Amino acid sequence: MPDTNTLSSTASMSERADALEDKMARDLDLIVIKSRLHMWAEGDLGPSPNAGLLKRDNPNATVMMGDDPRLPKMPEKPTLVDFFRHRFGPAMHLLQSAHHARKNGLPEKLVLACLLHDIAVVGFIRGDHGYWGAQLIEPYVDEEVTWAIRAHQVLRFYPDESVGYEYPAAYVALFGEDYKVDPYIEEDYKRMRNHKWYMSSRLITMNDIYSFDPNLHVELDEFVDIIGRNFRQPEQGLGYDNSPTAHMWRAMIRPSKYL
Ligand SMILES: [Fe+2]
Ligand SMILES: [Fe+2]
Helix, strand or coil: CCCHHHHHHHHHHHHHHHHHHHHHHHHHCEECCCCHHHHHHCCCCCCCCCHHHHHHHCCCCEECCCCCCCCCCCCCCCCHHHHHHHCCCCCHHHHHHHHHHHHCCCCHHHHHHHHHCCHHHHHCCCCCHHHHHHHHHHHHCCHHHHHHHHHHHHHCCCCEHHHCECCCHHHHHHHCCCCCCCHHHHHHHHHHHCCCCHHHHHHHHHHCCCCCCCCCCCCHHHHHHHHHHHCCCCCCCCCCCCCCCHHHHHHHHCCCCCC
């Protein structure tokens, strides 16, 4: 039997969303339609908002195909630094991890790996963030960097006594005592454990600062040189260089583009 509470809260949620969309159309002269993924994230399985109906109710509005005025404007040829400044928010966790990596004397490319290890969390999709993050930057960095970033989310779940890495206490608190990783993580761990770059990824987990330290403020400027030497910034800008992941960068530039 369906849970009526769930049904009614779903209905009111989508009603609220419709009202908000309607208001945005009136205020911005723009009709903004979210991707299905964003709707599911709200537990909303209802039909996609009907752009035609919204247009009929707001005849002066157009469906958003360009920049979203609610977000900072990106330069025409965005660099990685522009994404940090205009999209990723404070990203202090990444800056702190990279700062520690540098202080611990890691090679530059692994400092970069620490700086970008959670790029999917701050800029794209959280679940499987190591895989998404690695894919995003694959065309622009050394293979070892992407391998290490992809693997860090898997290795984070597995202790390694030889380097003093323990299962994070934060995970016990966040996921519960009985949490078990998904089988594909288990499979990937077996593959990753014996890989030649295992330790590069392990070093990310060791410099992955578990909790935000309010007393340590780190500026992105500290890493601009390292980015310059280790991230192949495309001349045309991220998103417009025809790389296999350019569309993913464009999704961060215009996350609610209609088509
Ligand atoms: Fe991570
Ligand atoms: Fe992290």
